[in-house]
Amino acid sequence: MSDRTAECAEPQRRSIGAKRNPATAEAILTAAQELLREKGVKGLTMEAVARRARAGKATLYKWWPTRGALLVAVYERSKGDYAHEDKGALIDTIAAFYHHVFDFWKTPEGQVFALIIAEAQSDADVAEALERYREERLATLAEVVGWSLARGELIEGVQAEALAEAIMAVAWMRLMTGRLDSDAERLAHEVLDGWIVGKR
């Protein structure tokens, strides 16, 4: 069964069944990341990734049905999990989030997100993968706004998802326009003060 492990010396990694072989998945994502770094976003094709990872194209497509999905997976892997920490006040929680994400977006791995958004403008698969990612992140952010709603921190009528979108949109725009040296705390105030009880 050595042909199922990542350590095998055979010319092609194999993976049978729908369950991901973690070593193969890792090899694919690493190959994709290297290609991105070396050849830019256009150099990341399913063909080239499969070749470099010595994986079958069928395996690639089974786990990441499109190039867009693979691109987003590369980004998510290097980003790691960011668990929003409830700082007791929404502004502080969001300031911490902005701080974290701006710092990450300044790195080469973080810049991949700007490239994904760019690529989504002319590639429907990338657009779809980005949209799925955006919806997930929006849901998470809406939950964070929900904590704040639950403790009565926000004015009446606030919709968690709408406010989460504004929080996210401002961050994306800073990324798109290369203004990641923003003061995270000040930005959180600028986006949120209007929605917080007692801030006027």
Next chain:
Amino acid sequence: MSDRTAECAEPQRRSIGAKRNPATAEAILTAAQELLREKGVKGLTMEAVARRARAGKATLYKWWPTRGALLVAVYERSKGDYAHEDKGALIDTIAAFYHHVFDFWKTPEGQVFALIIAEAQSDADVAEALERYREERLATLAEVVGWSLARGELIEGVQAEALAEAIMAVAWMRLMTGRLDSDAERLAHEVLDGWIVGKR
């Protein structure tokens, strides 16, 4: 002096001095727009535009110092002037703006803006031209917010520019993620209600 007009049959348009010859400028922007449509954003090079417009490259560079500047000029020409109309309430003014800009962004000419933002992620000249454009539009939007501030419509502590940025960021994000069928009025409420006196 017929060689200075757009109608001349000579192989190359001429323009002497720093003042733009409107016919030549027009020919250049039209050529750039055609190239964009036919070959995509990467096909718009100074070389190709000059050739198609039968203009000198020196002329091109004099009026639009970079490819980015030319791209933004093409976009601005097709967009036309949008004068914000004061509807008496900021939400209505911004709803009208969202309505107008989303409708335009849905057209092939409007989609050029998404391509400019995309291109800015990997081309420093385009990024610089976009940043200049963003600053101009932000200043205009901040003025609109200023009308509202002046008549006491907004809560205390609102900074016109910060609020203008949120208004703009949400629109950009809708463009970047292909969600231009948004309800403009609802979106204006979602972005602005918190900042308006008496809305809580």
